Amino acid sequence: MKIKEIIVVEGRDDTVAIHRAVEADTIETNGSAVSRSTLEKIKHAQEKRGVIIFTDPDYPGERIRKKVSEYVQGCKHAFLHKKDALPKHGRGIGVEHATPEAIREALSEAYLVNEVLPEVITKEDLMDAGLIGGPKAKERREKLGEKLRIGYTNGKQLHKRLMMFEISKEEFRQALMGILQEENNA
Structure with missing residues (x-):
């Protein structure tokens, strides 16, 4: 499975997991303190090929997702179930622990976010x-x-x-x- 968009992940281990699951390019944020130069790189990627934000299902991952999507408009979002992001042994949670199948499923269901919507659920x-x-x-x-x-x-x-x-x-x-x-x- 080849992904056209560039996938934004948190680190090198996430990139390795993505490459086990699909053929894709990634940009690593290197943690939640996303630098201005990384944000600019993501913005350029969005203009050229599109971006899918695929961060860990935890608080730091959500912080990165929010920071990137506020800076770069029109990104798609892929989400991994927490149960799919748990390690077999040890501690932590993240994309790097997910099976290739779980990663492919999450990427196939990536959403395009529309920021201005009428309120449906109050x-x-x-x-x-x-x-x-x-x-x-x-x-x-x-x-x-x-x-x-x-x-x-x-x-x-x-x-x-x-x-x-x-x-x-x-x-x-x-x-x-x-x-x-x-x-x-x-």
């Missing part, structure tokens, strides 16, 4: 669903992010992420029903 919907505030909110947001393949967010960012990825009320409702059903069966 903040009240999120509160009513127990996704903001409450004892199970964090766990539910994590599960929702996995089901909808939009990554984990905190309470403040969830609404924006749902809008960015144009999640319909029906998609939201179906995912939430699945989460609530899992909770009832546990």
